Amino acid sequence: MVSAFVSLGGVSGISGIRGLKKSSRRRNLVWMDAGNGNGNGASTAPLPKDAMKDQSGMMDLDLTGSVPRRNTRAVRVGDILIGGANPVVIQSMINEDTMDIDGSYRAIRKLHEEGCEIVRLTVPSLAHAHAVGFIKEKLRTEYEDVPLVADVHHNGMRIALEVAKHVDKVRINPGLYVYEKPDPNRVEYTEEDFKKLAEQMKEKLEPLIVSLRDQGKAMRIGVNHGSLAERMLFTYGDTPEGMVESALECIRICRELDFHNLIISMKASKVPVMLSAYRLLAQRLEAEGMNYPLHLGVTEAGDGEYGRIKSTLGIGTLLAEGIGDTIRVSLTEDPVKEIPVGYGILQGLGLRRTMVEYVACPSCGRTLFNLETVLHEVREATKHMPGLSIAVMGCIVNGPGEMADADYGYVGRGPGTIALYRGREEIRVVPEEDGVQELIRLLQGDGVWVDPPELSAEQEETVEAEAVAA
Numbered sequence: 299m300v301s302a303f304v305s306l307g308g309v310s311g312i313s314g315i316r317g318l319k320k321s322s323r324r325r326n327l328v329w330m331d332a333g334n335g336n337g338n339g340a341s342t343a344p345l346p347k348d349a350m351k352d353q354s355g356m357m358d359l360d361l362t363g364s365v366p367r368r369n370t371r372a373v374r375v376g377d378i379l380i381g382g383a384n385p386v387v388i389q390s391m392i393n394e395d396t397m398d399i400d401g402s403y404r405a406i407r408k409l410h411e412e413g414c415e416i417v418r419l420t421v422p423s424l425a426h427a428h429a430v431g432f433i434k435e436k437l438r439t440e441y442e443d444v445p446l447v448a449d450v451h452h453n454g455m456r457i458a459l460e461v462a463k464h465v466d467k468v469r470i471n472p473g474l475y476v477y478e479k480p481d482p483n484r485v486e487y488t489e490e491d492f493k494k495l496a497e498q499m500k501e502k503l504e505p506l507i508v509s510l511r512d513q514g515k516a517m518r519i520g521v522n523h524g525s526l527a528e529r530m531l532f533t534y535g536d537t538p539e540g541m542v543e544s545a546l547e548c549i550r551i552c553r554e555l556d557f558h559n560l561i562i563s564m565k566a567s568k569v570p571v572m573l574s575a576y577r578l579l580a581q582r583l584e585a586e587g588m589n590y591p592l593h594l595g596v597t598e599a600g601d602g603e604y605g606r607i608k609s610t611l612g613i614g615t616l617l618a619e620g621i622g623d624t625i626r627v628s629l630t631e632d633p634v635k636e637i638p639v640g641y642g643i644l645q646g647l648g649l650r651r652t653m654v655e656y657v658a659c660p661s662c663g664r665t666l667f668n669l670e671t672v673l674h675e676v677r678e679a680t681k682h683m684p685g686l687s688i689a690v691m692g693c694i695v696n697g698p699g700e701m702a703d704a705d706y707g708y709v710g711r712g713p714g715t716i717a718l719y720r721g722r723e724e725i726r727v728v729p730e731e732d733g734v735q736e737l738i739r740l741l742q743g744d745g746v747w748v749d750p751p752e753l754s755a756e757q758e759e760t761v762e763a764e765a766v767a768a
């Protein structure tokens with residue numbers, strides 16, 4: 299099987315693989331230099347020799363300390379490219395009624411200002427499809443041409459055709475696009491029945507495919523575990539295989555019509571099901587020589603801490619394996635709250651650097667100051683400088699050795715004193731009460747410091763309200 303993965307390592311991961319000998323164990327990989335944190339700059343190089351089979355033989359182990367990426371084609375959605383050597387894209391969905399043009403406009407704009415790069419909205423009727431045209435126009439004239447995705451559901455052919463004129467991508471759910479109410483008395487699905495419905499799917503999808511193809515727009519084939527077509531359930535069961543077959547059927551129809559602006563998703567609310575479905579899909583696409591990018595998400599993940607944990611487990615696990623080109627963290631909360639979680643997942647894996655990376659020890663009996671308070675102060679002073687890595691460590695005994703290659707370090711030196719580090723070099727020792735200011739001075743002296751952006755009146759009010767609430 300031919301496989302092509304792209305490695306997205308940090309700076310050290312990349313330098314670590316240069317000059318290594320060609321391995322005969324595995325295929326060639328495409329390595330991508332992510333030193334700038336944006337994941338640009340793909341280059342080809344042989345697999346390093348330290349990538350080897352694990353003892354179980356189940357998977358290859360990549361010991362370079364970098365995250366691979368499945369090599370996909372790039373698909374354009376408005377001015378954003380998904381897949382290829384492009385950074386993993388963050389997207390979300392508004393929950394306003396799409397008929398509320400002003401409300402939808404405000405929600406899309408708010409999400410986009412928070413860092414959401416593609417915004418989806420639901421389009422349950424033709425009237426909603428027309429409303430999307432007005433929303434898009436309002437965005438273009440009063441803000442920016444934010445890439446929009448329309449979600450169409452049950453028998454949504456006419457709706458999809460209309461909304462395809464206004465958005466950059468249409469998402470269809472194969473289980474609902476040609477929808478027949480499940481028959482509780484049915485005991486079997488003959489091959490003939492299956493073929494008949496597959497033909498219907500082709501007929502109904504063709505006009506949309508042609509429209510999107512001719513406009514240079516994209517389609518997401520978004521399979522959901524909970525809404526597989528009855529014929530898929532009868533044939534493959536309620537399984538990852540059924541989900542993958544459902545997507546493959548649509549993909550083949552698109553390919554017959556020479557349409558390749560495709561992005562595929564396999565969402566499920568159970569993380570193990572979702573993992574299996576995406577892994578199987580990646581394998582099947584590869585086996586059939588197809589390289590479409592994948593959209594990752596755990597659907598109905600819920601809210602709060604557990605919703606975030608589930609999303610991180612599902613999305614993060616696949617990204618760590620090289621699978622996934624765009625992500626949506628689904629939370630039962632204001633969608634704006636999904637964006638930092640998405641960025642956190644990408645930053646944690648070294649796939650994007652949109653924040654300062656803070657390294658901090660958990661503190662212990664050796665800790666020489668209130669680590670939680672100091673970490674908060676350091677973060678407040680420096681969080682506006684993404685790309686930087688700053689360590690806050692409790693003691694000189696283990697702190698400097700465990701700072702994980704941070705750019706700067708703030709380390710407890712002795713009672714009431716702090717040592718400031720540049721990399722692994724101790725630069726100065728200062729009284730604890732001056733620690734944060736001295737760190738800023740060090741950054742200024744190194745030419746690294748940038749002044750924090752001025753807050754708008756609205757932002758200042760929010761900060762004050764948060765301070766009062768705290």
Ligand code: SF4
Nearest residue numbers: 659662665692693697
């Ligand atoms: S760095 Fe020092 S203070 Fe922090 S956990 Fe390790 S030993 Fe304890």
